[in-house]
Amino acid sequence: MVAPRMRVIIDNDFSGDPDDLFQLVHHVLSPSVEIPFVIGSHLSPTDPFDSSDVQAENAVRIARETLALLGREDDYPVLLGSNVALTSLDTPIRSEAAEAIVAEAMRDDTDLPLYVALGAGFTELASAFLIEPRIADRLTAIWIGGNEHEGLAEPPSGADQVEYNLNIDILAGQVVFNHSSIPVWQVPRNMYRQCLVSYAELEERVRPMGRIGAYMVEAIERVTGMAGRHGFEMGETYALGDSPLVLLTALQSAFQPDSSSSFHVTVPTPTVELDGSYTPNASGRPLRVYTQVDVRLMFEDLFLKLAAFHRANPAL
Template sequence: MKKPFGLYAELVRKLERVPEAPVRMVLDTDTYNEIDDQFAVVYALLSPEKLKVEALYAAPFFNHMSTGPEDGMERSYEELHQLLERMGRASEGFVYRGSRSYLPDARTPVESEAARDLVRRAMASSAEDPLYVVAIGAITNVASAILMEPAIVDRIVVVWLGGHARHWPVQDEFNQVQDVPAARLIFDCGVSLVQIPCCGVASGLNTTTSEMERYVKGCGAVGDFLMERFYGFREDHFGFSKIMWDMTAIAFLIDPDFIPTHLVHSPVLTDQLTISEDAGRHFIRCAYWVERDNIMRDFFRKLKEYADS
C-alpha cells in the first residue's frame, strides 16, 4: 500500500482536503432525463453559503425522454432555463449547451459551449484552488474538456454520480453506459475524482409523495415546479418512493459527512461492463453510504427558507 501512496501523494493530498466554503463549482446535468436533476440544481443554488455555482452545463442523454443525445441535451438546456425562471435567476452567461453526441473514441473530444467554458474556468484555477466539476449525467462534456486541454486535470476535482457500487454484479448504470469511452477516460486519466456509485450507495436517498407534498408543495414557484415534475414522473403514487440520485453529488460538497467516502484504487471498466481491480492504479475517493435524513432535512429547510424570504 505504501508504494501507490508514494507514487500518487499529491493526488491523495488533494482528495483528502476538505474544500473551504464556498466551493467554486460548475454543474453538468442531463436535467430533462429524470426529476432528481431538477432537485439537485435547486439544492445547489439554495446553498450559497457552501457552494458558488459558476455555470450550469446541459449534458446529452438518450432514453424514452429524448430522440437522441443531441435532443436530450437540448431538452436539458431548456429545462435549466425553465427552472431558473421559476427562481427568478438570469440564465444568460450561466447556462451552456453541451455535447451533441457521445465521444466517438477515447481520443476525440466533442466540442461544445460547455466543454470550452469548462476549459476556460479550469485554466483560470490552480492545483491549490481547484474548480469542482459536479457531473450528474453522462460525463461526455467533462471528458471532452480534458481531451481538449489535458492540463486541466491538475486544476479540477470531479465529483461524478456514475457507475454502481463495486459489489454490484454489472456496471450497467445509465450515466456510465451512455458514454463508455468518456467514463473510462475519467477513471484512467488521473484526475482528482470523487465517485458516487448509484445502486448500492446513492440508491439510499429516497423520498415519498407524502413527504414531497408536506415539504415541497407550496414552497413558491420553484417548489410547485418541482412538485409538478414529481407528480408527472409516474401515474401511480400508491406506496411509491423516488430515489433522488443526483442530490447526493451536491450533498457531498455541502457537507462531506452527508456522503461518507474512502480511498480506493481507480477501477478498470471492462468491455463486459464489469469492474476489474488493479492495486497499481491511482486512487480516487468513493462514496459508500448516504446520510439520507440529514440531506433531506437540509434541502427541505433551505427550500422553506427560500420560499419565505
C-alpha cells in the same frame, strides 16, 4: 452571511430523470458554493425520458426554465453540451460546455477549489480533458454513477448490466477512469438508490413552496404517471439520486472541510470496460467511493432552504 468556499460546475441531463431539478435548485440555494455555469448534457440515445436527437438542447431549456422560477435566470449561464457521446478515446467533442470547463479550470485569479458535479455522463469532462490534460490537476469530479464495487455492495435484483449514467457515454467513462488522472469521488448505483424521499415529504415540504415547489413535484408526478400507464406502480418513495452532489460540496464540514458526515473508502481506480464492468487495477490512482451518505442532512437542508426561499419570495 455565508461566503463561497468552492466553485461548482453543475453538469446534468436535465431532460431526463427530474432528480436533477432538485439538485440544481438545492445548489442554487446554497450560498457556500459559487456556480460559474450550468451544463445541459445528453442522455443515451432513445432514452424514454427524452428520445430526441437534441437532448442537450432540451436540457439547457429545462435548466433555464428552472432557474427562471427561482428568479435567477440571469445569474447563471447555462451552456450547451454535446448531443452525442464520444466516438473515440482520443478525440474530444468541442462543445461550448467542454471549452468552458477548460477555461474555468485554468483560471489563475481565484483560490477557490473547483468541483465538477456530474449527475449524468462524462462526455463534457472527458472532452475537456482531451482538449487540455492539465485540468486534471486543477479540479475534482464528483460523479453520480457506475456499477457497484465488488466487496462493497451487490447490484439490485434485475439491475442493468451497465449502470444508467455510465451507459450514457462509456467511452467518456473510460477516458476519465482509465486514461486521465482526474480525482474522482464516486457515488455508485447502490449509494444513489439510498437517497429516497417519500411522497408524503414531497407533498408537505416541497409542493407548497411556491411555483418552484409545485414545478419540482409535478415533474416527478409525470414520471410516476408514465410508469403507471405502462403497468408499473412505483410505490410511495422516489430516489433523488443526484442530491449527493450538493451534500458532498455545499454541506462539507466547517473545520478540515470535507464530506465528513458521509462515509467513503479509497480504492485503486479500476479499469472501466466497454461492457460497464470493472477490472481491478492495483496501480490505479486513488478513487473515493462513497459507502454511506448523510440523507438526513441532505434532505432536511433542501426542505429548509426551500421554505426560507418561499418566505422571502412569496410572489415566486
